[in-house]
Amino acid sequence: MQLTLRPTSAAQRPACAAFLRGTDAGAWLREIGRWGLPAEQLSCYLVPESIRSVRPAGLLVVAPDGAPLPADVLEPYGVEAGRLYVPTHATIWPATAPEELRAALLWPRQLWHPALGLVGFEEADALDLTALLSYPPPRPTDWGRALPGRPLRPALQRLQVEAPSAEQVMQTMQQQVATESLSALPPRADEPGPGLPLLAGLRRGLLRAGLAVVSWLQRPGRGPRPGAGPSLWRPLLNFALAVGGVILGMGLLIWLVSAFADGGSGAGSVAALLLIALLIRLLMLMADARQARSDAPAPAPQYGGGGNGGGSGAGTGVLGRLGRWLGASLEGLEKKRNAEIERLLRLFGDNVDEALRYAIPLGGAYQNRGTAPASDTLGPRNTTFSLSGLGGGRRVDGWDVDAYEQDLRRQYLAAAEREVQAGRYQKAAYIHAHLLADYHRAAQVLEQGGFFREAAALYKDHLHNRPAAAQCLERGGLLLEAAELFAELKQHERAGDLYQRLDQPRLAARHYERSVEHLLAADDHAEAGRLLQHKLRDADRARAVLLQGWAADRQPETCLRRYFTDLIATTPEADPSAHVRRIYQQHTPAPRRVPLLQVLAHINEQHPDAALLATSRELAYEVVGAEAAAGRTTHLGLLKTFLPDDRLIGADVSRYTTARQRRPSEASPTASLQAPQLDASISWRHAVGHRQQWVAVGLRDGRLHLARGNWYGHVEYYSWTTPVPDNELVPLLLSDELHSSRILLRVSVPGLAFDAKLLPQNKYFPQSLRVECPAWLPAWPTRVALLPDDELATLHFHDGLLQLQPYSAEGQLRPARTYELPNADARAHAAERPGWPCEMLYRQGSFFTYADQWLLRLLPDGSCHAQELQGSVLHLVASPFAATLRLGAVAEEGLVVWTPDAAGSEVEEYCPEEFPNISDLQFVGPQHVVAFQLNTKEYDLPSYLYQFTPEPDGPTLLRTIEEEAVAVLPTLDRQRFAVLTMQGQVTLHTLAGA
Template sequence: MELTLKRYEKDPYPGCGFFVEGEDPTRWIAAVDRLGLDPAHIRVYGLPSRRANVPWGYLVITTGELPADKLDPFASAHLAASQLIVPAKSRVLPELTDHDLKQLFREDTYVLHPDFGLFKLMSPLLMSDCLVVEEVPVLASLRPADYVVSSGEVVAFSVAATPREDIESALDAGVAREKLADAPLSLAEKLRLKLYESVMTGDGDKATLNPRADKLQRLAVMLGLSGANAHDHLLEDFRDLQNRNKREVDKLLDLMQKDPEAALRYAIPLDEHGSSRGGPKGTFKMRDRGSGFSLFGGRAGGAGGSVDIGDELHRLRQQYVATARALENSGKHEKAAYVYLKLLKNHTAAAETLKKGKFYEKAAVVCLRYLKNERAAAECYEAGKIYAEAITLYEKLEDWEKAGDLNVLRGDDESAQTAYERQLEKELLHNALIRAAKLSKEKLRNLPRAQEILLRGWEENVNAYNCLQYYLANITDGEAAWREIKRISEHQLNTQNDRVFLKVLSGEYAKKDEHREDVKDMAYGLLSKLLSDGRISAHELLAFNDKNSRLRADTLRYELSKHKVRTRPPA
């Protein structure tokens, strides 16, 4: 008789030990020590390789089956028959009867392995033969004092919250106040500017002299200018007078383009009293408007009286937006947030800008004070790892799962369990059974309770399909899952859930495990009953015969014939 091993998806035989590959005996000794096995309750055998005088490894026989996760990286050994040991996930062909064992092996025990074939186990190795124990001399010693050594492992990490008043004080600390050194033009200066305009073209840096040299010469003489640099002095004086004669809004826009940070001291909020179209009449004055870039202080203004920027509102708004973006792109997120919050009154953009700059705590304060959005503030605190403040807000919002997750990050497992339990009760109260089951399994580590919840959903017809599908998916043992399918089929089917059960069977059939044909037979029995009752379509057969083209055609003809019978007019 020729014995062969066939690869099998699961272990068909019980475990009896494990294989240790390699000729070094210290490997199996180290494995026994790591697994905590008692040497008095194990047997170890040497195994040959296909090369002469070179061992393949060792077989360690234990008194009970060891979990596969503990054995890694060693391969478990399984007892295929009372006298034959094989590797994991393999089946012996042909199957052996007691008579076969008696004829083949008599009273001996053999190992069948793909690496070295069939081998008869002889006398087990003795650990004393593999170890050399030297006598340890007795030394006089003193017991050291007790001490504690840090493991060096970081169990949890979080950032302590800054007191709110400290945040506001830091943000209120602005730049020094300044006055714009820019006096209005006198009568003489205004007349001189008129003369310049008659011989100059263009504005500012683009101003040039008119080619009418005679008039230009008379003007230079009139102003007492002469020499080679007379024309340069004329241009410089013209540009200075022209700049001082600009309207205040133009001055502000020019300053924002040249030095946006300095210009913010003189900017006005667009919805400040009198700053929008139709507000009180007056004149906008370029004056320092306060303590600087304060996000949480009072009004940014105070000096300058009422303003009316009229048609300049749109142009000023565009410049504010451009300035905010420029500050943000240069990494000055707090100053960009000042523009959004205080000048444009765009609180959402201010919070987002602070988040981009990773000023999460300040962004949270903006969300709470201006947006009144506690969830957004909690998310900001969470991003900044300020878990205590985030947990307080999530608990207020009754988002207990999120509070539990953050308590886990803080290392407070007891508070996390309490929060998860409250979330579980909330989900059950709203019949969200799938979420409740996942919470029990993944967060509370309570799989039996999760299965109870899912089975309740199936029995009470609350999201029955998904509940039963997840219930069976949580049973990792194929035999146990099949037994549960049979139990439900025999004791829990009724006209309210039999079609749902058929849909679940189609999913189990698609898994292609060892009970695939059993599932198909069960589905055929249920299909027959439902078809005879006229409660389903024959197309349901295709879920269990997806590659049968002839059945697909027959099913279509059957459905068409039924339709003709229903629609045939009475004689």
């Protein structure tokens, strides 16, 4: 059969080679250099003119697999049947199967050129490109007098556009928002002139000064001094001064009111204002000086009691009546201020945007400095968020809004939610930051709206949450600033990733090396090997570190599995079986031989290789045989992995194992449960169970460490490189196996960054877990609930109002909900527990939590149910054993069982006469709980096992457990539970026979 080439207009195959025509070696080298491919990876062959001439017609250059050639290569070639190179824009006719074409080829590589024909090449025909270079003979020139010349300028390391500061950005935005005067609002009936706010403030100050003078004159200490004779002129003088001062002030005030009511605004009015202000200040200073010189503090003035006009009694005389009149006038001003607040609330129903301009801030850490003259009218404010305005610096008129705070807060929250839904994120941030003093929510709203720099400034400067600021900058694409902040936080791997994205490999490598140092210091060889292999591209160091991890106790199987996986992936020519024999002989003690077989079983499944399988089978015979001879038949099942073609091996192993086991009646159903001893060098602080596994967290050498274990004795260790204060940090783990495989790490020290730890699924653990400490969560001690689909919710208390804030799994804000406590006692006493994150559980669409002595249930319809107990609640937990929802709580006076349902809730409170000092509770059976004091310090605090019985006496104390517990964990056996101590000891305890 004769084959021909036919040209086509479209490429028929990808380009993997090129024909460089001509005989100019310099032109060949220049073209190859333009491609940017490593010369040592190219295969080059000289192509002769014809079968009768060895004069070169050109050069065939074959690129390595996967290396792209430039699109403008003059004569690109592709490969057919693995060995035949033909032009990309040509097709072979007639079509031939690759097997048939491959059988017809005679040489390892062949070129089919349209003009030169078919040319074949042996492997030895490959041309070394250095052979194309010729070096001229050296010249007899004396170079000893050469000058060094000008030094090279330093290489450019960074090109960064100078960005404006956050304050400048916000001030620019603020200038774009127009403001209106208070006079634009419809006036009240008692608003006769534009100067009323200033007049009201002066009037209030004058009344206060007059009342202070009258109170000073009425003090009992104003009588004659001991040993002095009676004096008639002093009471008359005091009376005359008081009456004269008040009459003078009232006269000036009346004249000023009339002047402003007529619209006067001249220099006389301004001078009168200054005169009255000076008079008020003088009178107040006189009163303060008199009081400071007195030997005893004066009692509060009483208006309405007996006395005489001379000031020796509590006045029913002239001074008493004058004091009552001044007090009534002040009370009238307060009523006007309250009426102004009510006017503001009504304005929220009519025009929310206008109401926000006159809204009163409800406290915060950045209050303005000083006190301005009091007024009974509200002035306008700019409603655009401004970082520069958070620090205060201006004097303000403080309004007493205690009676209206809940109503104002509810209106502010509704307005903020409305602005978010409308996409006006800056205005929503203004409400949260300036009016509600919720800077965390303001930062999240700004980030959601794309104002990443402003949100990062709030996180860093106002909330002191640098991890959240760094992550915000990264999400906003401000990579350089984020990298520098991550470096400050000692998160060098993330800093290196960002520098790599910024095309700064040297800086990236420097941070990767620092991260490797920190990981090795924390004995995390698996992560250090990963960094060396995949980011520093140092395979030899990575394998050396992973072998060290195989010899350590942290994650030996993980390290060895990565060793073989990386070896096969990066060095295809390596012989894995030789590495297996070397590791078995030189690096595997007797206790590690079975884990070695388990790693080899995994590697043979993932990377089938005949030589590797044969070597693994030989080792399996040796190791499993020794184990069986010692009476340990558990690992005989591993033989099935290394004998995949033997269909009878499974039945043989089962028959052999069954014959050697004890009769079922002699074996305990939970005999296989094991309680491992954790690393005693770590101070363990908390642990949680999650179905068939458990996770514990502890501190050592200024680092946070994590242990993951099962109830068959297997433990894996992880660690974080973030430095932490050992004596100050309190770590807690939050888990809810009903909703999520996510475990939250909560820490008591703000501003610490911890990367998420993915605990993978393997043969020891049937479910993967993710342990993380989201930087975007509100700081400790905000209570948090885990929701389905890895979502979260937080709860905040605000003077009787509860604000529930849901979040998506990635931290995006969901619409918030507001709840009001149902009665006055709950609103007065319910608050956050200082310094400790109270529990909040999500079940059946409702949230369950507590505050002080109140059990709280937040329903989906926005209502809140509260149940009062005899003492404050300290801990709340759900029973994993009950078919219906059942909650247990520890109160100051005893134990509580809470059974909520759709119709209501049943609360059983048990208050024994002698109740131990406990703060935590854990269900260990359907009717059994262990009450204990969470031991975060070196204290000998026992635990107590209780059983709930239907008897009227309530729970029965079954036994005292002497171990000082940091956690109590249910096990796979419902009749047994475990106690973890700070020293890492895990002990098993039974319920039966207690």
